[in-house]
Amino acid sequence: MHLGSKHSRAEEFLVFLREFQPESLYLVGDFIDGWKINTGWHWSSVCDEIIAHLISLARRGTKIHYVAGNHDAFLRNPAFRAGCLATLPRFEVGNEFVLETEAGWKFLITHGDLFDCVESNVPWLSKGTTAVYDACLSMNRLFHRAWQPSDRNPYGVCSVLKDRVKRWIRFVSDFESRILDHAKQRECNGVICGHIHTPDIVSSDSMWYCNTGDWVENCTGLVERHDGQLHLVRRYDEDLFLRLPAHKEAIRRCFDDSETADVEANELVSVNGETASHGYAA
Numbered sequence: 407m408h409l410g411s412k413h414s415r416a417e418e419f420l421v422f423l424r425e426f427q428p429e430s431l432y433l434v435g436d437f438i439d440g441w442k443i444n445t446g447w448h449w450s451s452v453c454d455e456i457i458a459h460l461i462s463l464a465r466r467g468t469k470i471h472y473v474a475g476n477h478d479a480f481l482r483n484p485a486f487r488a489g490c491l492a493t494l495p496r497f498e499v500g501n502e503f504v505l506e507t508e509a510g511w512k513f514l515i516t517h518g519d520l521f522d523c524v525e526s527n528v529p530w531l532s533k534g535t536t537a538v539y540d541a542c543l544s545m546n547r548l549f550h551r552a553w554q555p556s557d558r559n560p561y562g563v564c565s566v567l568k569d570r571v572k573r574w575i576r577f578v579s580d581f582e583s584r585i586l587d588h589a590k591q592r593e594c595n596g597v598i599c600g601h602i603h604t605p606d607i608v609s610s611d612s613m614w615y616c617n618t619g620d621w622v623e624n625c626t627g628l629v630e631r632h633d634g635q636l637h638l639v640r641r642y643d644e645d646l647f648l649r650l651p652a653h654k655e656a657i658r659r660c661f662d663d664s665e666t667a668d669v670e671a672n673e674l675v676s677v678n679g680e681t682a683s684h685g686y687a688a
């Protein structure tokens with residue numbers, strides 16, 4: 407979300423959030439942009455409405471998991487958490503959580519900055535690229551105001567941003583493998599992260615890599631539906647669906663019959679109707 411940054415799409419996010427009454431809500435890092443507190447803080451009344459809506463969801467029973475990111479790393483400080491957040495009901499902060507879907511698949515949920523070599527090893531470079539990125543976003547918005555129809559994504563036209571994405575592809579591939587290795591160590595079947603702002607659902611090395619995207623450039627969010635499908639909602643693009651069969655551990659718990667479970671777990675899975683052999687082996 408990067409709430410507090412002038413590029414945060416608070417209005418669009420609030421519309422999305424109001425569509426659901428979820429059992430659990432995961433805010434996947436950089437929800438509040440603490441880096442902007444000293445260099446251009448933009449906190450609108452819509453930001454207040456978002457916070458009020460989150461509190462109201464928690465009061466109505468939604469469990470809220472706040473994953474800390476690099477822009478809200480102050481929440482990684484246990485003293486801060488104990489002082490400010492302890493009184494909030496049904497609200498938990500952490501670096502990572504494990505979500506088990508209705509179908510029994512385990513996803514590690516983490517922001518992703520801890521697996522970004524630049525962020526971990528060269529923080530000054532990370533801050534520098536953030537400044538360049540912000541300048542690109544501002545240019546993009548000016549371009550949009552001057553020449554684009556209002557129903558188009560105001561951040562969808564700047565070629566500078568597209569170049570940026572290409573340049574980062576090599577970096578992204580390493581980011582994916584590092585974060586998936588970590589999820590594998592945590593005995594998960596996939597990862598749900600953010601950080602690089604590129605929404606996606608892909609199969610990689612018998613694992614699932616899901617990136618929730620952002621509410622800055624893309625306006626995207628990931629929803630687990632009651633039928634067990636993962637649904638990547640994209641405000642300015644066609645939605646993506648990940649259809650997973652019941653996981654064999656879940657089947658085993660229900661029927662205690664490993665023979666049936668092996669057959670079910672080897673079913674084909676699909677993203678947006680295109681089937682692919684996932685080949686997952688527990």
Ligand SMILES: [Mn+2]
Binds near residue numbers: 435517602
């Ligand atoms: Mn980040």
